[in-house]
Amino acid sequence: MATRRSVVLASRPQGEPTAANFAIIEGPIPEPGPGEVVTRTLYLSLDPYMRGRLSAAKSYAKPVEIGEVMTGETVGEVIASAHPDYAPGDIVVGPRGWSTHCVSGGTSVWGAALTKLQPGAAPLSYYLGILGMPGVTAYSGMTDIGTPKAGETAVISAASGAVGSVAGQLAKRAGARVVGIVGGADKVRFVKDELGFDECVDHRGPDLRAALAEACPKGIDIYFENVGGDVQAAMFPLLNDFARMIMCGMVAEYNDTSPRPGPNLMSAVRKRLRIQGLIVSDKPERFAEWRALAAPWIKDGSLKYREDVAEGLEAAPEAFIGLLRGRNFGKLVVKVS
Amino acid sequence: MATRRSVVLASRPQGEPTAANFAIIEGPIPEPGPGEVVTRTLYLSLDPYMRGRLSAAKSYAKPVEIGEVMTGETVGEVIASAHPDYAPGDIVVGPRGWSTHCVSGGTSVWGAALTKLQPGAAPLSYYLGILGMPGVTAYSGMTDIGTPKAGETAVISAASGAVGSVAGQLAKRAGARVVGIVGGADKVRFVKDELGFDECVDHRGPDLRAALAEACPKGIDIYFENVGGDVQAAMFPLLNDFARMIMCGMVAEYNDTSPRPGPNLMSAVRKRLRIQGLIVSDKPERFAEWRALAAPWIKDGSLKYREDVAEGLEAAPEAFIGLLRGRNFGKLVVKVS
Numbered sequence: 001m002a003t004r005r006s007v008v009l010a011s012r013p014q015g016e017p018t019a020a021n022f023a024i025i026e027g028p029i030p031e032p033g034p035g036e037v038v039t040r041t042l043y044l045s046l047d048p049y050m051r052g053r054l055s056a057a058k059s060y061a062k063p064v065e066i067g068e069v070m071t072g073e074t075v076g077e078v079i080a081s082a083h084p085d086y087a088p089g090d091i092v093v094g095p096r097g098w099s100t101h102c103v104s105g106g107t108s109v110w111g112a113a114l115t116k117l118q119p120g121a122a123p124l125s126y127y128l129g130i131l132g133m134p135g136v137t138a139y140s141g142m143t144d145i146g147t148p149k150a151g152e153t154a155v156i157s158a159a160s161g162a163v164g165s166v167a168g169q170l171a172k173r174a175g176a177r178v179v180g181i182v183g184g185a186d187k188v189r190f191v192k193d194e195l196g197f198d199e200c201v202d203h204r205g206p207d208l209r210a211a212l213a214e215a216c217p218k219g220i221d222i223y224f225e226n227v228g229g230d231v232q233a234a235m236f237p238l239l240n241d242f243a244r245m246i247m248c249g250m251v252a253e254y255n256d257t258s259p260r261p262g263p264n265l266m267s268a269v270r271k272r273l274r275i276q277g278l279i280v281s282d283k284p285e286r287f288a289e290w291r292a293l294a295a296p297w298i299k300d301g302s303l304k305y306r307e308d309v310a311e312g313l314e315a316a317p318e319a320f321i322g323l324l325r326g327r328n329f330g331k332l333v334v335k336v337s
Numbered sequence: 338m339a340t341r342r343s344v345v346l347a348s349r350p351q352g353e354p355t356a357a358n359f360a361i362i363e364g365p366i367p368e369p370g371p372g373e374v375v376t377r378t379l380y381l382s383l384d385p386y387m388r389g390r391l392s393a394a395k396s397y398a399k400p401v402e403i404g405e406v407m408t409g410e411t412v413g414e415v416i417a418s419a420h421p422d423y424a425p426g427d428i429v430v431g432p433r434g435w436s437t438h439c440v441s442g443g444t445s446v447w448g449a450a451l452t453k454l455q456p457g458a459a460p461l462s463y464y465l466g467i468l469g470m471p472g473v474t475a476y477s478g479m480t481d482i483g484t485p486k487a488g489e490t491a492v493i494s495a496a497s498g499a500v501g502s503v504a505g506q507l508a509k510r511a512g513a514r515v516v517g518i519v520g521g522a523d524k525v526r527f528v529k530d531e532l533g534f535d536e537c538v539d540h541r542g543p544d545l546r547a548a549l550a551e552a553c554p555k556g557i558d559i560y561f562e563n564v565g566g567d568v569q570a571a572m573f574p575l576l577n578d579f580a581r582m583i584m585c586g587m588v589a590e591y592n593d594t595s596p597r598p599g600p601n602l603m604s605a606v607r608k609r610l611r612i613q614g615l616i617v618s619d620k621p622e623r624f625a626e627w628r629a630l631a632a633p634w635i636k637d638g639s640l641k642y643r644e645d646v647a648e649g650l651e652a653a654p655e656a657f658i659g660l661l662r663g664r665n666f667g668k669l670v671v672k673v674s
Contacts (some may be wrong), residue, residue: 060578192401227604250606260599261599262599263598263602265600266567266587266596267614268584269585269616270397270616271614274612275605276611277609277610282609
């Protein structure tokens with residue numbers, strides 16, 4: 001196959017994206033210009049934040065333009081290089097886009113150089129998940145904002161996902177009682193039996209607030225926010241004095257066409273809450289730190305991880321649409337070649 | 338006069354308090370029991386937080402019961418003492434209640450001992466305002482959460498009040514551009530001409546959001562929240578990336594019978610906001626620190642302050658009702674005797 005295939009944004013979604021918002025384009029595999037590197041994509045990461053890139057609204061990152069290749073992290077193999085630091089055969093991780101082949105200089109929007117991986121240290125796709133952006137998000141959120149202490153109660157939304165599963169396991173390591181929130185009985189079982197959370201609540205159950213109150217008899221000291229919506233509304237009244245809300249994402253609201261009201265903030269005064277947002281690209285120095293910490297835990301089995309793998313670049317749009325609905329089970333990646 | 342008069346809570350207000358929610362009771366001036374101190378009240382502080390004490394709802398402090406004397410900070414003179422550390426003639430500040438005379442042990446709900454004041458260091462009523470609870474609130478809020486830096490924009494609501502006037506002057510000392518929000522043209526003038534803020538917006542004007550946007554051409558980096566309501570809603574979209582919201586109070590909503598919706602918190606993710614609450618009684622160690630810092634600034638005229646003095650204990654209920662409407666101009670105190 002001598003062509004490159006890429007997924008581009010065909011039109012901006014109103015509400016939930018559909019397959020028609022994406023298109024596949026083909027073209028020749030490029031040659032590297034001076035200082036450039038061409039890679040063949042092995043794995044592509046699909047993450048909720050990408051929904052923001054489909055919108056023209058002002059945000060912390062610029063939107064994908066119509067006709068432009070979708071942005072995304074990949075693990076790839078260098079197949080041609082005009083950059084002194086990279087040679088064919090090198091395995092690299094970086095923001096390369098929804099494409100079978102990518103060409104770029106050796107730097108990354110995450111602030112670090114296109115990172116060369118040591119094959120064999122961990123499965124390559126892990127560098128898009130537990131050892132990559134989502135893992136670092138969980139780590140820096142828990143370390144800088146959550147600061148879990150023994151005996152505290154930490155609640156993690158989207159607990160079976162790439163960020164939530166790590167966030168909860170880190171709180172557990174710190175001695176907290178950890179309660180997950182997920183959608184579906186299979187995810188409840190996974191979070192309790194595999195990840196080792198103390199409790200897990202199904203947000204699709206009949207009375208989320210009652211279930212959450214029962215799972216958190218001492219209230220909530222730390223809440224890791226990945227979903228927003230009804231889950232946020234159910235959780236908010238249970239926050240204890242001095243509770244921390246790690247604001248990482250609100251995927252349940254990403255397809256909304258107008259923003260929902262949030263909680264009345266007088267609780268932030270009365271309870272001395274700390275509600276703080278986090279975007280991992282602000283913390284490039286945390287990537288190497290987290291990889292050094294987590295890789296041995298993955299190897300010794302004390303840090304668990306689950307992936308949901310879609311096959312082939314063409315599967316990416318539908319897999320991404322499913323991600324926004326919570327259809328994935330574990331960190332969603334696309335095996336591109 | 339050989340009697341003690343006190344203001345008690347006669348009934349719980351629904352919505353805005355009225356004079357009928359309060360009653361005056363009389364009784365003999367007590368004798369001190371072992372370890373107790375009796376004071377004659379000179380000044381009583383009236384503060385927005387007291388609205389919370391009128392409600393039976395769970396909060397960080399227990400409510401005032403029906404028939405119980407209203408709580409409040411006072412400056413008083415010791416007239417009888419059975420405590421080794423206090424002698425008649427001592428001037429003390431502490432939480433003594435809406436009463437002409439108080440009896441209590443030598444400790445304070447603010448976590449410090451009933452503090453003896455050095456007469457002459459500053460006007461005695463200042464220990465209820467700029468050198469007391471409101472001043473320490475402004476100081477610890479700005480120091481621990483606001484962290485103003487040169488060139489940043491700090492917006493202060495209720496800017497002519499006890500907390501806001503200090504908060505803004507501290508941000509100005511740190512090199513920030515400081516914008517006040519007040520109700521009324523006389524307060525606008527005071528905040529700009531006397532306190533030295535760079536700009537001040539009247540929230541009673543026709544288009545608060547436009548006025549605020551014009552006063553903050555570079556957006557808002559620090560917001561000191563004293564009022565909530567429409568002011569919070571107008572300010573929120575103007576927050577910059579990494580902005581800090583110091584959640585101190587929301588007086589415009591204290592008479593609400595059901596909570597208003599708040600802002601959608603996705604902005605906290607996108608902009609990496611930090612929204613954090615503060616209650617000064619958590620920080621007793623800050624009182625002495627602030628007094629040592631601020632007293633020289635008051636003396637040399639570089640830290641400005643304005644009081645609104647009501648005369649006589651009987652005036653307290655109406656003055657307090659006016660405070661909730663923003664009728665006071667400066668820190669509200671009652672001259673009791």
